Amino acid sequence: MEALDIPLARFALLYLLLLLPLYFLQRLKLGLGREVLISVVRMSVQLFLVGIYLKYIFAINSLLLNILWIMVIMVVANLNILKKAGLAVKKLFWPSLAGVACGTLVVLGVFLFLVVRPTPLYDARYMIPLAGMLLGNCMNGNILSLERFYSGLRKSESTFLSYLLMGATLKEAVHPFMREAIRSSLAPTIASMMTIGIVSLPGMMTGQILGGSFPLVAIKYQIMIMIGIFTSLVISMVASLYLSLPFAFDRMQMLRPEIFAGKKKR
Amino acid sequence: MISFDAVTIGMQGRILMQDVSFSIMAGEKVVLCGKSGSGKTTLLKALVGGARITQGVIRVNGLAVLSENILQIRQELAYIPQEPSVSQETAAEDLLLPFSFKAHSGKEPTTAQIEAVLGRLLLDPVILRQKSATLSGGEKQRLVIARAILLNKRIFLADEITSALDAESKNAVFTFLLESEHTVLSISHDLEWIGRCNRVFIIENGILREEK
Numbered sequence: 366m367e368a369l370d371i372p373l374a375r376f377a378l379l380y381l382l383l384l385l386p387l388y389f390l391q392r393l394k395l396g397l398g399r400e401v402l403i404s405v406v407r408m409s410v411q412l413f414l415v416g417i418y419l420k421y422i423f424a425i426n427s428l429l430l431n432i433l434w435i436m437v438i439m440v441v442a443n444l445n446i447l448k449k450a451g452l453a454v455k456k457l458f459w460p461s462l463a464g465v466a467c468g469t470l471v472v473l474g475v476f477l478f479l480v481v482r483p484t485p486l487y488d489a490r491y492m493i494p495l496a497g498m499l500l501g502n503c504m505n506g507n508i509l510s511l512e513r514f515y516s517g518l519r520k521s522e523s524t525f526l527s528y529l530l531m532g533a534t535l536k537e538a539v540h541p542f543m544r545e546a547i548r549s550s551l552a553p554t555i556a557s558m559m560t561i562g563i564v565s566l567p568g569m570m571t572g573q574i575l576g577g578s579f580p581l582v583a584i585k586y587q588i589m590i591m592i593g594i595f596t597s598l599v600i601s602m603v604a605s606l607y608l609s610l611p612f613a614f615d616r617m618q619m620l621r622p623e624i625f626a627g628k629k630k631r
Numbered sequence: 632m633i634s635f636d637a638v639t640i641g642m643q644g645r646i647l648m649q650d651v652s653f654s655i656m657a658g659e660k661v662v663l664c665g666k667s668g669s670g671k672t673t674l675l676k677a678l679v680g681g682a683r684i685t686q687g688v689i690r691v692n693g694l695a696v697l698s699e700n701i702l703q704i705r706q707e708l709a710y711i712p713q714e715p716s717v718s719q720e721t722a723a724e725d726l727l728l729p730f731s732f733k734a735h736s737g738k739e740p741t742t743a744q745i746e747a748v749l750g751r752l753l754l755d756p757v758i759l760r761q762k763s764a765t766l767s768g769g770e771k772q773r774l775v776i777a778r779a780i781l782l783n784k785r786i787f788l789a790d791e792i793t794s795a796l797d798a799e800s801k802n803a804v805f806t807f808l809l810e811s812e813h814t815v816l817s818i819s820h821d822l823e824w825i826g827r828c829n830r831v832f833i834i835e836n837g838i839l840r841e842e843k
Binding site for chain 1: 735
């Protein structure tokens with residue numbers, strides 16, 4: 366069973382559909398038109414390029430190439446995390462990358478070596494999309510947790526200082542801020558696990574069903590992905606936060622102002 | 632006890648305080664006055680390692696404020712902010728928070744010690760069962776002071792502490808701070824408090840001078 370291909374002429378209709386939201390945004394004078402157009406063009410070009418690239422990467426199916434690709438997307442995700450969290454790439458590149466790598470690779474390893482076991486184990490058809498799915502979610506979670514943690518510390522400097530004066534170690538003093546950042550960053554993922562299947566059919570499952578898989582197989586993959594996303598998210602958040610501490614605080618245990626990017630981009 | 636010796640404080644390449652020199656003896660009650668943004672809070676922060684000293688040296692009990700001494704120095708100091716932040720838990724949990732840290736674990740005060748300290752600050756022990764967030768500004772501040780006393784702190788850094796207090800709380804806080812043996816370095820605009828302190832320093836354009 367194959368998914369129905371969409372002829373190009375009908376595919377172009379999709380872009381006309383965008384006129385509706387653009388009209389409403391224009392009427393509400395939100396000034397988002399340019400941004401929406403740029404993001405749609407970028408999304409289309411990026412997906413087409415990745416489609417072409419994946420065609421070759423699947424055909425070549427080399428371990429080295431797969432690893433290289435995963436490294437590239439990890440670096441891109443990491444740069445995006447720091448930029449969106451308003452943090453200086455120069456100061457926190459390595460700890461944040463290490464955190465993202467921990468979360469993604471541990472779960473990817475479990476998927477490939479223990480659960481799915483494709484042949485070969487590094488089969489690009491499994492390794493690449495699974496890594497991408499995990500990374501995409503880690504990226505969004507880490508943007509939230511790093512942003513909330515460090516902006517919370519900056520905003521409540523006197524509370525943080527009072528913990529240090531009460532005899533807290535650096536880890537004890539940052540703990541309440543870390544707890545709050547992780548709690549609020551995990552909330553959307555927990556909420557989506559609560560309603561998945563009732564309110565929404567997730568993208569991957571829908572894609573698989575449209576692609577011709579049996580719903581039960583698609584569901585198994587979806588459950589695997591949801592558990593994987595949650596696990597990699599928690600590991601990468603906790604690892605990024607802890608690993609960044611030695612880079613973010615000076616010898617007096619005070620937050621270094623230079624870890625924040627000059628101009629905050631949201 | 633506390634000495635500033637030709638101290639210049641900078642932050643991100645900008646000089647905030649220049650060539651500040653003064654010393655405070657144990658038990659003195661000192662107030663810093665000046666317009667907002669004049670550097671008063673920076674000066675308090677520098678004492679606990681929260682601002683970069685670019686020149687000169689600050690000493691607390693003879694120890695220079697350097698990374699190797701900072702933990703020992705922080706043991707002596709308590710910071711009482713204008714609006715103490717409290718948790719969503721009960722006042723008792725907030726009061727005993729430091730005893731959950733490794734540094735003080737196993738040294739929890741007895742009920743009798745807690746009640747004696749609360750009594751000195753005219754606080755009813757009943758408040759310990761209330762949620763901290765429901766306490767008045769004055770009660771929160773006295774709770775923070777009680778915590779500092781239980782930790783055996785000798786030096787209090789008080790930042791605009793009287794601005795949010797009702798008359799009764801203000802009186803309790805004033806009486807305690809002025810009559811105790813603690814050293815108090817405060818920031819205030821409150822004329823009554825300024826009048827009752829031993830020494831008054833004025834900060835203007837990053838320069839500090841003592842009012843005689």
